[in-house]
Each structure stands twice: as C-alpha cells, then as structure tokens.
Amino acid sequence: MSERVGSVSRTRYEQLVAEARELVAQVAKTQFALGDKAVEIEPIRPVGGSVAKGTEELFTVEEPLQMFADDIGVALATVTDWRWTASRWPAGRRKDGVPFTVHKILASIPDEAERWAAIEDAPFNPRANKKQWTTDGAKRLVGQQVDRPVTVEEKVRAVRDLTRDDEVAVKVTASLLSRPETAAALPAADRVRVVKELTRDDEVATHVTSELLQRPRVARQAMRNDDTRFTVNRAQFDNSEETREKIRDRIPAVRRIEHTLEYLDLVGSCHQYVATLGRLVPRMRDQEFTNDERETIRGGIAKVRGAADWLEAAVDTGHFTLDEQLAQLSSRANEPWPPSRSTGRPDDLHREPVGLGCGYDIRRPTAPTLDAVPHGHQQLGTTQEHTVGGNIGIMRGPPVRHHLDFSGRLAQAIKVIGMTRIHHAFPVVPRGDHRD
Incomplete structure (x- = not known):
C-alpha cells in the first residue's frame, strides 16, 4: 500500500477521513431536520387522498415549498428531496453514520420492513475490505445504475x-x-x-x-x-430479360431475328413430338397396360391437347401470355374420363378414346379421321390418299371441314409449314378395324 494518498501521508489521510465522517453525519442530521420542516409545512399526502385531482388545492403543494426554498436560499428540487427522504425515514429509523444520500437511495424501497432491514445490513466494500455503505452499494441494492460500474452487466x-x-x-x-x-x-x-x-x-x-x-x-x-438459389436464378433471369429489352429497343432487327428463331423452335417442337410418337407407338403393339398406366397416359394426352389448343388460340388471337386460358385448358387432365360426348352443336363429333388414347375415334359416318400410316401398312376401308410431307395420309370418309382432333390439326399444321415429315404417326383405329 502506498504511503501517501494524494499530497498527504496515509496517517494524515486517515485523520481527514475521520473528521469528514463527523461532518457528513452532521450534514445528514441537518438535511433530515430541513426535510422534517418541509414535511411540517406541507405533509406528504397519500395517493388518492381527499384532494381531488384538478382542483386548485393541488397546486398549493408546490407553492409553499417554493416559498420555503426561496426564503432559505436553496433550489426547490433540494427541498423536495429533503422532504421526501425525511418522510420515508422516521426519526427512529434513521441510521447514524450513514450519509443522507444513502438514505435517499434506499428510500425507494416500497416495503417499510424491507427498508428498515436493508439499512442495517451494509454491503461489503472490497476497497475498504469491510462492510460499509457507499452510494454505489445502495444503488446496486435497489437496481439503479451505479456511478462506477464494476461487473459486465453494469458496464453494458x-x-x-x-x-x-x-x-x-x-x-x-x-x-x-x-x-x-x-x-x-x-x-x-x-x-x-x-x-x-x-x-x-x-x-x-x-x-x-x-x-x-x-x-x-x-x-x-x-x-x-x-430459396437462395431460386432467388439468385430469378435475379439472373430478370437481369437478362431487362438487358434483352434494352437491346430490342435499340436494335429493332433483333425482334425479327428472335421471332424467326422462336418460330423454328416451335415448329421443330411439333415435329419432334409427332416423330417421337411415331417411333414409340408402333413398338407398343403387343404390350398391355394397366389401368393406372392408361390413366396416366390419358392425363398426359389431355395436357398435351390443352397445350395444343392454347398454341392454336395464341396463333389465331395473338395472345401469347401464360394465363388463365392455359390453366383452364390444362385442367382437362383432372376431368373425368371419357370426356363429354356432345358439345351441343348440331354437327358435333362424337369422340371416344381408342388404343392408347392418342387420338379420337370419330363415330359419325360422314366425319373424317386423318391417319398418317407408316409405309408398309395396309389401311382397311374406303380411303382417299393425301400427300403429307412425302408420306401417305389416309382420310376415311368424304372430305369435310369439321373441327379435327388434335392429331389431325397437328398433321395439318406440319403439312402447311412444309418443313418436316411425318415418318411414323400413331394410327387412330375405329372400332371394328383390326390389324394383325
């Protein structure tokens, strides 16, 4: 331990501390005495007392205290602290040797018995190595912010x-x-x-x-x-689309080029679909399908038929957005099978699924069925031959202009385009016709 404290020796410092404690005790007694006088001038009124809120008498509490503060030359806040602390510590409960400030801090303890017991049990002061009241010790006890934080919680x-x-x-x-x-x-x-x-x-x-x-x-x-990957991919797509729109606005020829590319892509998709079925369907001649497999295939056909109707309507009307129309067409996959046999039109074509359900059997004698038959197969019945992209298209019945089924419309579209050939199209076999 250092022999000096500030500018004085350790011995002199201890003497000064003892004298200061006597003065602090005198100050505490003086402050309590001043507080008692303020309480006598204006007693502490209980909450919800006889004086109603909003009356003029409510303002008389501060007026005499302000007059008292002015007459003794101190601030009103100082008089208010003296008065409140003195009211919380009756004369018999005040602790000698404990500063008035500590009494004021502990006065915030609501319960009287707890308050009386708290002042009798001073906390341990590590610096002095003994139990001793300090302002920070009192503040820690009542949960107030200390002046010199020590623990992590106090510093935070x-x-x-x-x-x-x-x-x-x-x-x-x-x-x-x-x-x-x-x-x-x-x-x-x-x-x-x-x-x-x-x-x-x-x-x-x-x-x-x-x-x-x-x-x-x-x-x-x-x-x-x-979620992150989807968001990033979506952002990349949006940025690319924004860039393409800017290029389209600056260079009009880009739109024509894109139209050509997308047109070729669309035609190629139609050809690829028909060619794939032409390759797969003949191989299924001797295969048997379960009911679940048939329903699954029929559901896929309904979706393909809906997409084809959407494409046809888009080409005819110029509306190419993926909107409720496609959703409505795609919902056909959930419709009961077989579909309704009549649409209410006089010339309605009664249709039933046959084979794999890839086409419709048109039951009216005058209604045509367009089949694209692979080379080497003999078609039964009266036929009319039509060249479709170099292969033989067989039309049974007289030529009429009824609304064709999906397979017929797709074959007609490819015939008009003239850019592809139907190598093997799946047959649509009417009831009564059987092939070996």
Whole structure:
C-alpha cells in the first residue's frame, strides 16, 4: 500500500477521513431536520387522498415549498428531496453514520420492513475490505445504475445509457466493429443479427452481398439453400430479360431475328413430338397396360391437347401470355374420363378414346379421321390418299371441314409449314378395324 494518498501521508489521510465522517453525519442530521420542516409545512399526502385531482388545492403543494426554498436560499428540487427522504425515514429509523444520500437511495424501497432491514445490513466494500455503505452499494441494492460500474452487466448498462443518442450510438458501433477480435468474440447468431440490422438499406445490402458472393466457399455454401438459389436464378433471369429489352429497343432487327428463331423452335417442337410418337407407338403393339398406366397416359394426352389448343388460340388471337386460358385448358387432365360426348352443336363429333388414347375415334359416318400410316401398312376401308410431307395420309370418309382432333390439326399444321415429315404417326383405329 502506498504511503501517501494524494499530497498527504496515509496517517494524515486517515485523520481527514475521520473528521469528514463527523461532518457528513452532521450534514445528514441537518438535511433530515430541513426535510422534517418541509414535511411540517406541507405533509406528504397519500395517493388518492381527499384532494381531488384538478382542483386548485393541488397546486398549493408546490407553492409553499417554493416559498420555503426561496426564503432559505436553496433550489426547490433540494427541498423536495429533503422532504421526501425525511418522510420515508422516521426519526427512529434513521441510521447514524450513514450519509443522507444513502438514505435517499434506499428510500425507494416500497416495503417499510424491507427498508428498515436493508439499512442495517451494509454491503461489503472490497476497497475498504469491510462492510460499509457507499452510494454505489445502495444503488446496486435497489437496481439503479451505479456511478462506477464494476461487473459486465453494469458496464453494458452504462454504455447503453450513454448511447441513447443515435449519433453517439453510430460512432460507438463503428468503433467497436472495427476491432476484429471484438467481432470474432460475438456468437454467430449475434453477428448475423448485427449484419441484418446494418444491411437494411438496399444499397448497402447490394454491396455487401456482392462482396460475399465473390468468396467461392461462401457462394458454394449459400447456393445449397433452395430459396437462395431460386432467388439468385430469378435475379439472373430478370437481369437478362431487362438487358434483352434494352437491346430490342435499340436494335429493332433483333425482334425479327428472335421471332424467326422462336418460330423454328416451335415448329421443330411439333415435329419432334409427332416423330417421337411415331417411333414409340408402333413398338407398343403387343404390350398391355394397366389401368393406372392408361390413366396416366390419358392425363398426359389431355395436357398435351390443352397445350395444343392454347398454341392454336395464341396463333389465331395473338395472345401469347401464360394465363388463365392455359390453366383452364390444362385442367382437362383432372376431368373425368371419357370426356363429354356432345358439345351441343348440331354437327358435333362424337369422340371416344381408342388404343392408347392418342387420338379420337370419330363415330359419325360422314366425319373424317386423318391417319398418317407408316409405309408398309395396309389401311382397311374406303380411303382417299393425301400427300403429307412425302408420306401417305389416309382420310376415311368424304372430305369435310369439321373441327379435327388434335392429331389431325397437328398433321395439318406440319403439312402447311412444309418443313418436316411425318415418318411414323400413331394410327387412330375405329372400332371394328383390326390389324394383325
């Protein structure tokens, strides 16, 4: 222990402390005496007393106290503290040797018995190595912010109180986050929360995200999340579409080129569909399908038929958006099978699924059925031959202009386009016709 305290020796310091304690005790007695006089001038009224709120008498509480404060030359707040503390500590409960300030802090304890017991049990003072009342000891007991924080909780509370101002909080936060060791000591959940709060602004979030995704390991782990991957892919598509729109506006020829490419793609898709069925259906001649397999295939056919109707309507009307029309057409897959046999028109074609359900058997004697028959197969019945892309299309019955089934419309479309050939189209066999 140092032999000197400030500018005096340790012995002289102890003498000064003893003398100061006597003076503090005298000051405490004086303050209590002044408080008792203020209570006599204006007693403490119980909450909800006889004086109704809003009456003029309510304002007389402050007026005599202000007059008393002015006459003795102190502030009204000082008189108010004396009065309230004296009212909370009757003369028989005041502790000698305990400063008036400690009495004032402990006066906030609501229960009288607890208050009386608290002042008798002074906390331990580590500096003095004995039990002794201090202002911080009293504040810790009642839960107030101490003047000299010691524990982590007290320091955090002090920092929180000092950073209530936003400007101060911004500077303190920037200073703390600039310490790598401090940031590393935070738990992962707390760091994530801090980053979220700091990136609420879209511009800041954009810069931070761009820098984070430039780290291969971070990008790889982030893309394992389905929602993140979908959002990134969607953003890439939107950016590409925005770029294409700008190019289309600047260079009109791009739209014509895109139209040609998409037209060829559409025609090729039709050809690929028909060619695929022409290759697969003949191989299924001796195969048997379960009821579940038939229903699954028929459901797929209904969706294909709906998509083809949507395509036909889009080409005719110029409406190419994927809207409720396609959803309505696609819902045919959920309709009961077989479909309705009549649409209410006089010339309605009564249709029933046959074979694999890839076409319709047209039952009216005058209604035509267009089949594209592979080379080497003999078609039974009266026929009319039509060349479709180099192959033989067999039309049974007289030529009429009824609404054809999907297979017929698709074959007609390919015939008009003249850019493909039907190598093997699936047959639509009417009831009564049988092939070996």
